[in-house]
Amino acid sequence: MNPRIISANLVVKLTSFHRERTTMFFTIAFPIILILVFGTIFMSQDNVSYHLCVQDLDQTISSAQSIKTLEHDGEFKITRVDPAANATQYVRDNKVNLVLVIPKGYENSLMQRTDFDNPDASVTITYIYDPSSSSVVTKMQILDAVLAGINQEMSRMPPFIRSAQRSILTRKYRFIEFFIPGIIAMSVMTLSLFSTVDSDTELRQKGIIRKLSTTPITRTDWILSGILYQFILAVISTIVMLLVSYAVFNVSLHIDAWLPAFILLDVIAFVGIGMILTRFVKEAQSAAAAANSISFPMMFLSGSFFPIELMPGFLQKFAKMLPLYYVNEGLRASMVFVDNLAALKDAAVIGVFAAVVFILGIMATKWEEGQ
Amino acid sequence: MTNEAEHVIEVEHLTKRYGGLLAVNGISFTVRKGEVFAFLGPNGAGKTTTVEIIETIRTPTSGNVRLLGMDVTRMKRDIVPRIGVLPQGFSSFDRITVRETLQYYSRLFCRGKTDIDGLIGLVNLKDKTREQYKNLSGGLKQRLGIAIALVNDPEVVFLDEPTTGLDPGARREVWDVLLGLKEKGKTVFLTTHYMEEAELLADAVAIISRGKIIAMGSPRELIESNAKYLLLTLQSIGDKVFEIVRNLGFEPVHDNHKNIKVRVAQTDDVLKILNAIKDAGASFLNLDVRKPNLEEVFLQLTGEALREDPKQMASK
Ligand SMILES: Nc1ncnc2c1ncn2[C@@H]1O[C@H](COP(=O)(O)OP(=O)(O)OP(=O)(O)O)[C@@H](O)[C@H]1O
Ligand SMILES: [Mg+2]
Numbered sequence: 001m002n003p004r005i006i007s008a009n010l011v012v013k014l015t016s017f018h019r020e021r022t023t024m025f026f027t028i029a030f031p032i033i034l035i036l037v038f039g040t041i042f043m044s045q046d047n048v049s050y051h052l053c054v055q056d057l058d059q060t061i062s063s064a065q066s067i068k069t070l071e072h073d074g075e076f077k078i079t080r081v082d083p084a085a086n087a088t089q090y091v092r093d094n095k096v097n098l099v100l101v102i103p104k105g106y107e108n109s110l111m112q113r114t115d116f117d118n119p120d121a122s123v124t125i126t127y128i129y130d131p132s133s134s135s136v137v138t139k140m141q142i143l144d145a146v147l148a149g150i151n152q153e154m155s156r157m158p159p160f161i162r163s164a165q166r167s168i169l170t171r172k173y174r175f176i177e178f179f180i181p182g183i184i185a186m187s188v189m190t191l192s193l194f195s196t197v198d199s200d201t202e203l204r205q206k207g208i209i210r211k212l213s214t215t216p217i218t219r220t221d222w223i224l225s226g227i228l229y230q231f232i233l234a235v236i237s238t239i240v241m242l243l244v245s246y247a248v249f250n251v252s253l254h255i256d257a258w259l260p261a262f263i264l265l266d267v268i269a270f271v272g273i274g275m276i277l278t279r280f281v282k283e284a285q286s287a288a289a290a291a292n293s294i295s296f297p298m299m300f301l302s303g304s305f306f307p308i309e310l311m312p313g314f315l316q317k318f319a320k321m322l323p324l325y326y327v328n329e330g331l332r333a334s335m336v337f338v339d340n341l342a343a344l345k346d347a348a349v350i351g352v353f354a355a356v357v358f359i360l361g362i363m364a365t366k367w368e369e370g371q
Numbered sequence: 372m373t374n375e376a377e378h379v380i381e382v383e384h385l386t387k388r389y390g391g392l393l394a395v396n397g398i399s400f401t402v403r404k405g406e407v408f409a410f411l412g413p414n415g416a417g418k419t420t421t422v423e424i425i426e427t428i429r430t431p432t433s434g435n436v437r438l439l440g441m442d443v444t445r446m447k448r449d450i451v452p453r454i455g456v457l458p459q460g461f462s463s464f465d466r467i468t469v470r471e472t473l474q475y476y477s478r479l480f481c482r483g484k485t486d487i488d489g490l491i492g493l494v495n496l497k498d499k500t501r502e503q504y505k506n507l508s509g510g511l512k513q514r515l516g517i518a519i520a521l522v523n524d525p526e527v528v529f530l531d532e533p534t535t536g537l538d539p540g541a542r543r544e545v546w547d548v549l550l551g552l553k554e555k556g557k558t559v560f561l562t563t564h565y566m567e568e569a570e571l572l573a574d575a576v577a578i579i580s581r582g583k584i585i586a587m588g589s590p591r592e593l594i595e596s597n598a599k600y601l602l603l604t605l606q607s608i609g610d611k612v613f614e615i616v617r618n619l620g621f622e623p624v625h626d627n628h629k630n631i632k633v634r635v636a637q638t639d640d641v642l643k644i645l646n647a648i649k650d651a652g653a654s655f656l657n658l659d660v661r662k663p664n665l666e667e668v669f670l671q672l673t674g675e676a677l678r679e680d681p682k683q684m685a686s687k
Contacts, residue, residue, distance in 0.1 A: 008478035012464055012471070019466040019503070206462040211519075213428050214456035215479040216448075 001224065005217050009225035010232075013199075017233070027233065031187035031241050035180065038305070039249050042175040052076035052139070053090070053099040057083050060107035066150070067102070073146045087128045097133035100143065101126040114154065176249045181331035182304035184241060188234040188266040189324055190295050195233075196226060196274025197291045204278070219365055223275070230267045238263060258334030258343050265347065266327045269354040275361030298324045323357075326350040379404045379527055379558045380425060385434035387420050387582075394420045396582035397434070402560060402575070407553050409573035410562040411669070417582040418562040419459050422531055425560070426456050439526060452480060455525035459532050459562075461516035465505040469496055469515055472504060473522060480523040487522075494518040494548050510541025517548055527558045534568060546571060566666035576665070580673040590665055597668045603641055605631040606657035615647050 017024055052070065056063050071078050081090055087099045103123055112121030127143065129136050152159055203209050212222065238259070245251045273294060281287040301315060302308070302324040308316050319325050330346030333339045380402035387395040395417040402408040412418050423429040425436055427447040436443045438450055463472050470487060477485035491497055494514040499507065507515065513533055520528055533549070534542040542565075549572050552559055563569055569576050570590045578586045578593075586593055605612060606628075613631050616623045621644070623633045635641055641660055648655065663671070 002481065004481055005479055008475055012467055012475050015471065016464055016466040207458055207460055208462060208464065210428065210458050211456065211461065211463075212479075214426055214451060214454070214458070215476065216451055216481065217479050 002216075002218075002221055005221045006225040006228065009217075009222065010229055013225070013229040014232070017229075027191060028237055028240055031183055031237060032244050034183055034187075035241060035244055036248065038179060038183075039176050039245070042179065043249065051079065051096070052143075053079045053081050053094075053096050055081035055083060055085065055087050055090075055099055055101045057104045058102050058106035059083060062107035062110050063102045066106070069150060070100075070143070070146055073149060087126075091128055091130055096130075097136040098127055098129040098139055101128060174251070176245070177251050177253060177336050178307070178332065179305070180241070180245050180251060180253060181335045182328050184238050185262070185266060185324055185327040185331050186299050186304040187237060187241070188263055189270045189298060189327070191234055191237065192230045192267045192270035193274045193291050193295055194288070195230060196271045197277055197287045199226075200275065200278040201281075201283070201287045204282075219362065223271075223362055223365065227268060227271050230271055231264055234263050234267055235260065253335045254338045256334060258330070258340075258347070261347060262327055262330050262334070262343075262350070265350045265354045266324075268358050269323050269327075269350060272354065272357030272359075272361035276357070276364045279364035279366060298322050303328045323350055323353045326353070377403060379439060380408075380560065381435070381437040382421070382425070383435040385421065385424065385436055386432045387417070387424060387429070388432045394582055395424075395431075398579070398582070398584045400577050400584060400587060402558065404558055405556050406574040407549070407559040407561060407572050409569035409576045410560065410579060411564075411566070411569050411576055412562075412579035413564065413673075416579045418579060419531055421579070422529055422560060422562055423458075426454065426529055427451065452523060453526050455520035455523060455528045457513075457516045457520045457528075457530045457533055459535075461513065461519075463504045463512075463515065463519070466503050468501050468503050469507070470500040472515065473518060476519045477522040482523060485522050485524075490518040490521055493521070493551055495544065508541070510537050510544055513537065513541075513545055514548055517545070517552075521552075525557075527560065528552060529560045531562050532564065533561070535564060542568075566664065566669060570665050578669055578672060585672050586668075594662065594665060594668055597672060600634045600636055600663070601638070601641070601660055602663050602667065603633045603635055603644065604657075604659040605633070605655045607631065607653070607655035611651070611653045612648055612655055615651050615653060616644055619644060619647055 017027075054067055054070070056067065067078060070076055079096075081087065081099055087101050090096070091099055102125060106123050109121045109123045112118045125147065127140055129140065200209075242253070242255070245253070274291065277290050277294075278287055281290050299305075301311070301319050302322040303319060304324065308319045308325070311319065326346045326349045330343050330350065333342035333346060378401040380400075382401070383399050384397050385395055385399070386393070386397050398417075398421065410418050410422065420429065424431050425438055425443060427438075427443045427450055430444060439453055441450055443450060464475075467475065469491070473485070473487045473490060477487065491500055494517055496511065496514060496518065499511060502511075504512065504515070517530065517533060520530065530549070534545050537545065546568065549559065549561070553572065559572075561568070561572065573590060576586075576588065576590055576593060577584050586597060588596065604626075605616075607613075613623055613625070616631065616633055621633050621635065621640075623631045626632055633644070635644070638660075645658075
């Protein structure tokens with residue numbers, strides 16, 4: 001290992017990268033586009049379930065009070081629907097999934113019950129909803145719970161069973177915060193895999209590797225400088241991703257030494273796989289195809305975009321055999337759940353994998369050609 | 372026994388087999404210090420195989436190869452810093468400039484100070500130092516490749532087909548660079564398809580064909596020892612002269628300019644032919660008698676063209 005040679009290589013690689021404007025743009029921009037697109041989708045989904053349309057046909061102080069309670073206890077953002085409107089039509093026209101209708105005579109019945117203790121006095125609150133909406137069921141459950149609370153309170157008896165919530169997470173996290181570590185893991189993987197495959201096959205085809213084998217540079221120097229280069233790119237790309245996530249989605253992620261550690265392991269693992277691929281696939285085009293066939297299943301099945309719990313059982317088992325799964329999990333453990341022990345376990349798995357692949361990659365890399 | 376001061380390269384019974392193909396078949400030769408040695412042969416003759424075995428980047432199947440007194444299969448680490456290589460079809464990093472490329476390679480050799488400007492001057496790239504590799508023409512790329520091969524001030528320089536694919540002007544410019552190397556007293560191992568190149572530059576030539584060396588010596592020696600005939604060229608109209616020459620028992624051939632070429636053993640034969648033409652009342656426009664050049668010697672030795680070139684094919 002010779003630091004001077006490694007730094008000479010780094011200079012050449014970084015200069016080339018810097019001068020290849022389009023490559024540079026897409027390397028940085030691709031993950032950003034993913035984050036922006038998916039982030040926006042998840043944001044609006046989050047909003048849907050917290051939105052509630054209410055049509056108050058009673059228009060009294062009591063009904064207004066109840067709406068306040070809904071707003072507060074159910075944490076709903078309330079939209080008022082004109083009492084003159086046809087609620088069913090409103091649901092259709094405005095593509096909302098539910099309108100809650102407070103009937104006329106609400107205050108009247110309420111007074112009958114509270115002031116005169118008339119047990120026959122009651123009101124029916126109607127949910128007019130669109131069953132094709134996936135989140136409407138959850139919304140109705142929340143509403144039921146809020147209404148049950150109101151009923152219970154009116155009985156003037158203290159509740160018998162109370163519930164307490166204790167989350168296993170230190171805090172609530174949003175889906176975008178789950179998503180960002182996955183995108184970091186995935187883009188570092190694709191970056192490392194594809195640039196290793198691309199540059200190795202190109203340099204080999206152009207005979208630059210052959211020329212290098214007549215200089216004192218060793219295979220180890222060459223591979224180490226490749227890893228260092230990929231690591232630098234990965235760190236730059238991650239920083240840009242995080243900046244965008246903070247600026248646009250105001251995420252709150254925990255950043256510590258685990259982040260660069262997982263990026264490095266990610267880089268080593270996939271540079272290693274890239275080196276093995278280029279050993280067995282000679283043509284640049286088929287090498288890219290091979291890289292695709294590795295990265296695609298990894299991207300979609302290892303939980304980069306969505307939790308693997310959403311997949312059928314056998315796919316979940318498969319996901320747990322994918323190296324990227326452990327990078328995803330490890331990054332989430334450190335950035336979202338701040339769970340060092342879990343991060344350590346994931347780091348151990350991906351670390352062993354990276355070491356094995358890397359050694360195989362070094363063995364596979366043929367320095368001298370035409371033996 | 373040879374010693375290092377005398378022989379920089381010693382190759383003994385070198386054989387290289389690729390599967391069933393015997394690419395190099397038991398060749399032996401030596402290269403003296405300070406000489407330009409040309410390894411001449413057609414496509415697929417085994418030139419690159421041989422030169423890359425000497426450069427330590429391919430392994431021989433059998434035989435002994437010593438470079439600067441060291442066994443090439445065992446002392447790669449010691450050999451590499453002392454040699455310079457221009458591989459066949461040389462190429463470099465597209466986006467890196469001439470100067471940066473030279474700096475890069477000189478840093479690989481970890482030498483304190485390389486005279487980059489001197490090298491740039493030597494290969495005449497002064498105006499192109501800030502040009503990226505991908506923007507250089509073929510001839511400039513080859514000259515950069517030669518400069519790269521010199522960054523470590525090597526004792527032996529290997530140039531594998533430095534002028535293939537260049538136009539005549541660019542080729543001449545590369546030759547100027549090579550003549551400069553020769554003046555500096557570098558030992559140069561040159562492989563080429565081009566006879567003129569070997570004739571112009573080389574002190575010693577080895578002709579290789581199908582993995583075997585079929586002739587070796589200085590260009591002059593090769594011609595003297597192999598060309599024991601004269602080449603008569605006649606320019607005439609019609610087939611009459613051709614018939615006359617053939618009827619005399621010679622074997623005339625047409626070249627692609629419709630000239631008649633005849634190999635004759637001595638000057639008397641020339642007179643015999645001329646007299647026969649005169650007696651038959653035929654005539655010719657032009658006549659040329661000369662000793663063959665290296666190219667024609669090669670043709671005679673191998674029965675095959677050096678290049679896939681219609682000129683040679685026609686005179687075969
Ligand atoms: N790595 C290899 N594997 C298999 N066969 C090879 C290999 N390298 C060369 N050959 C074969 O060995 C023979 C000699 O090849 P070589 O490249 O040494 O010829 P050359 O004289 O340099 O030809 P050219 O003038 O085309 O460069 C050819 O038939 C070639 O196809
Ligand atoms: Mg060759």
